[in-house]
Amino acid sequence: MQVFKSPTETLGDLGAQAAAKLIAAATDIALVVDRQGVILDIAFNKDDLALELDGQGRWLGSKLVDIVTSDTQLKIRELLQVAIDRGSTGWRQVNHPSPTGEDVPVQYAAIDYGRDNRLIVVGRDLRQLAQMQRRLVSAQQSMERDYIKLRQAETRYRLLFQVAAEAVVIVDSTTETVIDANPAALALFEQNAPQMLSSPFPSHFTGSSAQAIINLLSEVRASGRDNRVRVHLANGPRDCDVAVSLFRQDNASLFLIRLSSYSTLPExxxxxxxxxxxxxxxxxxxxxxxxxxxxxxxxxxxxxxxxxxxxxxxxxxxxxxxxxxxxxxxxxxxxxxxxxxxxxxxxxxxxxxxxxxxxxxxxxxxxxxxxxxxxxxxxxxxxxxxxxLPAVAPSKRELPRSVAQLTELIGRVPLRDLVRETTDVIEKLSIEAALELTGDNRASAADMLGLSRQSLYVKLRRYGLAEHAPEGETSNE
Known part of the structure; x- marks a missing residue:
């Protein structure tokens, strides 16, 4: 901070009243506080600011740290401490709560003027600056929203341009060269994008048709009205209907050309x-x-x-x-x-x-x-x-599947089903063979197989051989 070089000569013996008027006129808020931050005197340069901040007269006798918002109290403490240690401070912005619910921003600086351990705290009203900042942020957000809408619209039209079944070409109205072409147009002219772009648009038609295209573009450029013509493509004996419209973009005139090939219609x-x-x-x-x-x-x-x-x-x-x-x-x-x-x-x-x-x-x-x-x-x-599939009834004694038949089922039938089926076939054949060897004697067949008679009867019924089981036990599991 730069001070007066000879204040005694220039200001003379400036009295307290004159100093108070000078301070009040130079700032929006002037406070006299002690070293604990208690407000001893107040001066407002704006009546509306005084009414909004101290309309009820509660600032006098209060601590400065208590009349600011909680998030800026630390700034006030640092402001007072620096003024006590160094004699003066830089500016710090704090917020005062307002009855309207909206905080009032004020920028403060403090000076120790060397009398009775008192400090003078001067403040600048930042309400207008804050309002300008809010307007700037609002305008920026509005611009961002408009930009997003514009980008989304551009994406939608670009997607529509790409997926349209109709061939569409954008041509510079001055040079008559191709600026852009959608996939349908590339397919119609049987060319890729590098070949198509920057090429003269009339060159894609036969001699007489190329001249008709040149005349069409000149007429649309001069009149500004849409027009169309039927021409022949250069890549084959195909008729094509060409419709041309003129539009402006980025201070340049462009042609929007739509093409319909008649050969695409089936016979x-x-x-x-x-x-x-x-x-x-x-x-x-x-x-x-x-x-x-x-x-x-x-x-x-x-x-x-x-x-x-x-x-x-x-x-x-x-x-x-x-x-x-x-x-x-x-x-x-x-x-x-x-x-x-x-x-x-x-x-x-x-x-x-x-x-x-x-x-x-x-x-x-x-x-x-x-x-x-x-x-x-x-x-x-x-x-x-x-x-x-043959509907042949299974024989009484069905032979097991061959290895080839079982191999065909691999991948089509779970392994456990294959193992279970093979086990059932072998078990049934073993029981039938034991009954034949013992002359249909169930007790001897059970001994030969290592089974109890009750287990043998269960298996007889399971495999449809219940005629070998005694009548009194066929229902007993």
């Missing part, structure tokens, strides 16, 4: 064939399913919905086919791996699980459906083969 015969194929897909007796590369279902027919016990096609769309196809989840993974590797599978035997527990023996054939995408789709034909 009448093709439409009829497509309709017949769609009808076949829906009404085929075999279940037909089209999946993505990862096995998730895109489309199914009614036969699949019936076999899978589903009510509508929406229940299956987007789900993985192995939710219904395959006994253990291994079948479908093996089939999908072979399909990806070889491109087709034929007559793969497995089972199809219904939504409500039904199990159907099926035969699956599938093929890879290549298209313009990097990863192909797959088409599955699923046929119910339960009606093919």
């Amino acid at each position: 009448a015969g093709g439409m009829k064939a497509t309709g017949m194929l769609a009808n076949y897909f829906e009404s085929a007796a075999d279940a037909l399913v089209i999946t993505r590369y990862d096995g998730r279902i895109l489309k199914t027919n009614l036969a699949f919905l019936e076999m899978a016990q589903l009510g509508t096609a929406e229940q299956s769309r987007g789900e993985s086919l192995d939710r219904w196809l395959g006994r253990t989840g291994v079948d479908f993974s093996v089939a999908l791996a072979n399909l990806r590797q070889s491109g087709s599978i034929k007559m793969f035997t497995t089972a199809l699980r219904g939504e409500f527990g039904g199990l159907t023996e099926v035969e699956v054939s599938a093929v890879s459906l290549t298209d313009s995408e990097d990863q192909p789709s797959f088409g599955f034909a699923i046929r119910n083969i339960e009606k093919r």
Whole structure:
């Protein structure tokens, strides 16, 4: 702080009244406090500030630290201590509570004027500054919200530009070069983005059509009204309808050009064939399913919905086919791996699980459906083969399955089911052989097998050999 160089000569013997007027005029708030911070005298330069802060006259005799908000009390303590130690302080901003509920910001500095251990604390009203700061923050937040809305709108229009089925090209009205083109336009001109961008737009049409495009752009540029023309593309004998609109962006005039190729419409015969194929897909007796590369279902027919016990096609769309196809989840993974590797599978035997527990023996054939995408789709034909299975009644003495038959069941039937089935067959054959060797003597057969007679009777009934058990014990477990 810089002080007067010769205050005695310039100010003379300045009295207390003159000093009080000078201090009150120079600041918004002036306080005389003792070293404990107790307010001994007060002066306000603004009546509205005095009414808001000390309208009830409670400041006189109070401690300065008690009339500020709790979060700024530490600043007041530091202010008084520095004034006592150094004689004067810098400015510190504190807040006073107000009856209106909104804190009043005040900037204070303290001076030890060397009399009776008293300090003079002067303050500046910061209400206008705080109001300007709030307006600035509000304006900044409003700008941020507008910027977010603008960015979201730009994202939506960019997404619409990219996914639109109609070919759209943005062309500079001065140079007639391509600035931007959506994927549909790139596909129509059969070019990639680096080739298309910055190229002259009329160069993508045949000679006479290129001149028609130049004339169209000149007419729209001059009149500002939309117009259209039918021209031929340079990459093939195809007619194309070109509609041009003029708009301004960033102080520049641009053309919005929409193109519709007539060759994209199918011929009448093709439409009829497509309709017949769609009808076949829906009404085929075999279940037909089209999946993505990862096995998730895109489309199914009614036969699949019936076999899978589903009510509508929406229940299956987007789900993985192995939710219904395959006994253990291994079948479908093996089939999908072979399909990806070889491109087709034929007559793969497995089972199809219904939504409500039904199990159907099926035969699956599938093929890879290549298209313009990097990863192909797959088409599955699923046929119910339960009606093919011979309905031959089992013989009295059924031979066990061969090793080849058991091998075919691996991956389709859990191991514990295979072991249980094999054990039951061997146990039944052993009991039948023991009965034959003993002349149908149950007691001797039980001794030969190492079983009690009661256990033998239980097994006889279990395997349908109850005719060998005595009548009095057939119901006794």
